[in-house]
Amino acid sequence: MARFLVRRLLTMIPVVLGTTFIIYAAVYALPGDPVQSLAGPDRAVSPAAAAALRSHYHLDSSLLVQYGHYLSGLLHGDFGIDFGDVPVSSLIAAGWPVTVRLALTTWVIQAVAGTGLGVLAAVRAGRFPDLAVLGGSTLILAVPYFVTAYVAQIVFGDRLGWFPVSGVDAGWPRSYLLPALCLALLGVPEVARLTRAAVLENLGAEFVDTAVAKGAGRIRVLVRHVLRPSLIPIVSMLGLTLGTLLSGTILIEGIFNLPGLGYQTFQGVQQHNGPVVVGISTLLVLTFLFINLVVDVLYVVIDPRIRLD
Amino acid sequence: MTSLLSAPEAASASSALEPVPANGPLRSLLRRPRFVFSAFVVVLLCAVAAGPGFFAGWFGHGDPHACDLDHSGHGPTAGHPFGYDIQGCDLYSNVIHGTRDSLGIGLLTTAVTLVTAVVLGCLAGYFGGLLDLLISRLMDVFFGFPVLIGMIVVLETFSVHSVTSVSLVLALFSWPVLTRIMRSSVLTVRDLDYVVAARELGAGHLRILVRHVIPNAIAPVAVLTSMSIGGVITAEASLTFLGVGLRAPAVSWGVQLNTAQQYFTDHLGLLLFPSLFLSLAVLGFVLLGDCLRDAFDPRLR
Numbered sequence: 001m002a003r004f005l006v007r008r009l010l011t012m013i014p015v016v017l018g019t020t021f022i023i024y025a026a027v028y029a030l031p032g033d034p035v036q037s038l039a040g041p042d043r044a045v046s047p048a049a050a051a052a053l054r055s056h057y058h059l060d061s062s063l064l065v066q067y068g069h070y071l072s073g074l075l076h077g078d079f080g081i082d083f084g085d086v087p088v089s090s091l092i093a094a095g096w097p098v099t100v101r102l103a104l105t106t107w108v109i110q111a112v113a114g115t116g117l118g119v120l121a122a123v124r125a126g127r128f129p130d131l132a133v134l135g136g137s138t139l140i141l142a143v144p145y146f147v148t149a150y151v152a153q154i155v156f157g158d159r160l161g162w163f164p165v166s167g168v169d170a171g172w173p174r175s176y177l178l179p180a181l182c183l184a185l186l187g188v189p190e191v192a193r194l195t196r197a198a199v200l201e202n203l204g205a206e207f208v209d210t211a212v213a214k215g216a217g218r219i220r221v222l223v224r225h226v227l228r229p230s231l232i233p234i235v236s237m238l239g240l241t242l243g244t245l246l247s248g249t250i251l252i253e254g255i256f257n258l259p260g261l262g263y264q265t266f267q268g269v270q271q272h273n274g275p276v277v278v279g280i281s282t283l284l285v286l287t288f289l290f291i292n293l294v295v296d297v298l299y300v301v302i303d304p305r306i307r308l309d
Numbered sequence: 310m311t312s313l314l315s316a317p318e319a320a321s322a323s324s325a326l327e328p329v330p331a332n333g334p335l336r337s338l339l340r341r342p343r344f345v346f347s348a349f350v351v352v353l354l355c356a357v358a359a360g361p362g363f364f365a366g367w368f369g370h371g372d373p374h375a376c377d378l379d380h381s382g383h384g385p386t387a388g389h390p391f392g393y394d395i396q397g398c399d400l401y402s403n404v405i406h407g408t409r410d411s412l413g414i415g416l417l418t419t420a421v422t423l424v425t426a427v428v429l430g431c432l433a434g435y436f437g438g439l440l441d442l443l444i445s446r447l448m449d450v451f452f453g454f455p456v457l458i459g460m461i462v463v464l465e466t467f468s469v470h471s472v473t474s475v476s477l478v479l480a481l482f483s484w485p486v487l488t489r490i491m492r493s494s495v496l497t498v499r500d501l502d503y504v505v506a507a508r509e510l511g512a513g514h515l516r517i518l519v520r521h522v523i524p525n526a527i528a529p530v531a532v533l534t535s536m537s538i539g540g541v542i543t544a545e546a547s548l549t550f551l552g553v554g555l556r557a558p559a560v561s562w563g564v565q566l567n568t569a570q571q572y573f574t575d576h577l578g579l580l581l582f583p584s585l586f587l588s589l590a591v592l593g594f595v596l597l598g599d600c601l602r603d604a605f606d607p608r609l610r
Contacts, residue, residue, distance in 0.1 A: 011449070018450030019459075026463040038466065138599075142592035144543050146550055147566070147584040150573050158574060243455035250461070251551060265461070269552045274465055281462045288455045 001300070008296055012289065017071075019285050024070050027278050028057060035059075038274030039083065049083050053275070056081050074286075079279035082268075088279030091264050095280075098260030099249055101172055105180035106245055110187040111238055117188070118195025118234075119227065125200060133196070137189030146251045149182040153255065166257035179256040183248045187241035194237045198230035205229075232303050239295030246284050337604060344600040350593030351535075357405060358412040365402040373403045373560060384578060391582045394565070395572055403560060404582050410561035411590065414476050414545045415538040421480040422487055423534055427527065429484070430491025431518055434526075435499050444492075448485040456482075457547060464553040475554050479541055487530050487537070494526040501525075532605050536598030539591040546587055562587045 027038065035050045045053075054060060057080070058069045073080075079088040121133040140148075156178060157165035163178040164170045202208065203226055211225045252258075254266030261280050268276035338344045357364050365373065368390055376398035384392045391400035433444040451459070459482045467474055498504065504521050512520075548554035549563025550570070557564055562583040569579035 014446055015449050015453045018447070019453045022450065022459070023462050027466050138592070138595065142539075142595060143588045144546050144550075144584065144591075146547060147580065147588070150570075150580055154574055154577070246455045247457035247461075250457070251547060254551070266551065269461070269465060277465045278462055281458050284458050285454055288458075289453050292453075 004300060005297065008293060012293060016286070016289060019289070020071060020074065020282065021067065023278065023282055023285070024067050027274070028059065028066060028070075038278070039272055045083065049085070052081065052085055053083075074282065079283060080275045082273050082275045082279075088276055091276060092261060092280060092283060095259060095261040095264050098168060098258050099253070099262060102176055102180055102183070102249060102253065102258060102260060102262075103242075103245055105173065105176045106183040106187075107238065107242075109180055109184040110191055110241060110245075111234075113184065114188045114191025114238075115195045115227075115234060118192040119199055119222070121192065121196045122199035122203065123222070125196075130196075133192055137192055140185050140189050145182060145186050145248065146255060148185060149179070149252055149255045152178055152182055168258055175258070179252050179258060183245060183252045186244050186248050187238075190241060191234065191237055195230065195234055198233050199226055202226045202229050232299070235302060236295060236299055239291065239298075242291050243288050246288055335604075338600060341600060343596055347593045347596035347600065350589060351597055354408055354412060354590050354593065358409045361406045361409055365405040368401060373398060373406045375399070384576075392576075392578045394579060395569060395576070400578065400582055403565060404562070404586050406560045407562045407565055407583065408586065408590075410472055410555060410559055411542055411545060411563065411587065413472050414479065414555075414561070415542040415590075415594070417472065417476040418479040418483065418541045418545075419534050419538045421476065422484050422537065423530065425480065425484040426487035426491045426530055427523065429488045430526075430530070431495055431523065433488075434492040434495025435514070435518060435522060441492075444488070448489060451482060451485045454482060457544065460544070460548060461551070461553055464548060470554065470556045470559075472555070472559070475545060475548070479544060479548075483537070483541065487533060490533070491526065491530045494529050495522055498522050498526045528605055532602045533598065535594050535601055539594035539598065542587065542594070543591055 035045055035053050038053075039045045058066050061069070077089055079092060081087050082091075117133050121130040124130050153165055156162045164175050168175045208221060208225050211221045216225075249260065249262030250265045251262070253260045253262035257263065261284065265277050265280045268274070268280070376396045378397045383389075383397075386392070389399050389401060391404060394400050394403060429444050433441040460478055463478050463481065464470070464475065467478065499522060504517060507517050507521050545554055545561070546563035546566065549556075549561060550566045552567060555561050555564050557568055565583040566580065569576070573580040
């Protein structure tokens with residue numbers, strides 16, 4: 001286990017360096033004035049703000065020195081400053097509880113609905129529930145989730161008044177339920193499809209026949225003998241959907257006005273506040289890498305057969 | 310989303326080996342309503358993208374830029390089946406004209422991705438060694454970005470937001486998925502008897518790759534392209550809707566949704582009609598991809 005951990009951590013170093021360098025290069029090393037490109041073409045940057053940004057990002061030093069400063073800043077929790085001289089880290093500090101709440105709520109919905117529908121489809125394979133799940137998930141994938149989010153907001157929030165339309169004033173779970181449902185639509189089809197495949201495979205296994213022959217009840221066979229070995233691929237899929245989920249928060253929090261990290265990014269784009277977009281995106285990328293690491297480790301803990309090479 | 314592609318990445322490697330009976334898959338495809346429907350949608354949309362003027366004029370108001378602010382946000386009337394947008398332009402004609410950029414980005418991005426995947430996949434899979442190590446590590450780096458977030462960062466700092474530049478950025482973050490599949494597919498082909506035979510006969514690397522390896526290794530990647538087009542179209546719409554993709558005066562479904570986003574509550578049509586076309590296009594490409602995969606890549610069924 002220790003060797004696996006060390007090796008996994010070592011492979012993460014080039015990835016962290018690579019991703020941060022790509023972000024860095026996209027922003028500061030492309031031809032043109034980085035301060036102006038962060039502000040967008042139509043915006044005049046005050047000389048004071050420009051000077052502050054220049055000194056903050058060491059834009060007058062050489063490329064590698066700049067990147068070195070940027071990287072050591074990241075390690076110290078410095079994600080840059082915006083055009084109002086506000087550190088992006090303070091925006092992050094204000095926003096992360098909202099995003100974590102939204103992400104966890106979404107994750108639970110995804111896990112429960114995805115595995116539930118997947119098991120249903122597998123048990124009734126080829127019949128109506130199966131076809132309905134398959135057709136439904138194809139449709140869900142075809143309609144962009146931000147459209148679904150707007151329609152849900154207009155129908156369930158505005159017209160029917162079941163949920164608050166915007167903000168977090170109603171607290172958890174009321175304010176988070178509708179956005180989380182919309183966001184979960186991104187992952188549910190994939191989790192359901194994977195669960196269906198895994199459960200179908202295990203349904204045909206000999207140990208299931210043995211359990212049935214022994215006289216175990218339907219539910220017990222399903223939960224103990226079919227679902228349990230199916231969990232491994234499902235867990236890893238739930239980890240993978242986190243990438244989609246993280247980027248999904250940007251549009252969903254923007255649409256529902258949830259003041260989290262995604263909302264800050266959304267606003268940053270709308271107001272051409274480049275440093276905010278870049279800083280928070282960097283944090284999201286690093287979070288994604290960290291969660292992937294945790295999922296990989298969990299994977300080995302859950303299933304000892306998966307060893308290290 | 311690009312996530313449509315992630316599921317079958319591992320499964321497809323050795324399927325390239327199974328012979329596909331001549332004529333068989335196509336004939337069985339034509340018997341499936343799903344295929345006929347999706348192929349019809351895709352062909353129709355491509356026709357619309359190629360000549361939007363012809364389709365836009367069906368109701369007599371084909372010019373997307375003939376606008377009258379008096380009609381701002383009005384609902385459907387005679388000659389204007391979708392009503393008007395906020396600027397008072399005919400919405401139907403705008404949506405029809407939006408097909409070109411949305412589809413164009415989907416096709417261009419997927420073409421660039423496919424070429425990159427074949428070239429890099431061959432280099433990594435066929436030659437192996439240091440080259441393979443470099444390409445694989447580079448893929449790992451790009452897999453480190455959550456979908457869309459890398460694209461948002463790069464596009465945010467881009468000053469040009471044309472079809473070409475947006476496509477290139479989308480391709481920059483979507484090549485690793487197909488490249489990984491291509492690489493593993495090439496790995497299974499490169500040591501097969503006929504490749505060894507060609508090598509023993511003295512064929513050069515280029516000839517072996519072009520004549521023997523690529524034709525036999527490309528199937529798993531090729532069947533994914535249609536699905537990838539669907540994913541790219543959604544990604545473009547999301548980015549443009551957010552404000553980092555295409556920008557007005559470009560006309561795409563994403564741009565229409567972006568410019569109208571404050572008015573959705575009062576003018577539902579501004580949301581419904583562009584997204585209807587968007588969803589139909591994605592559905593068409595994804596279903597088509599599904600059918601192609603079922604027909605040509607039986608292992609994934």
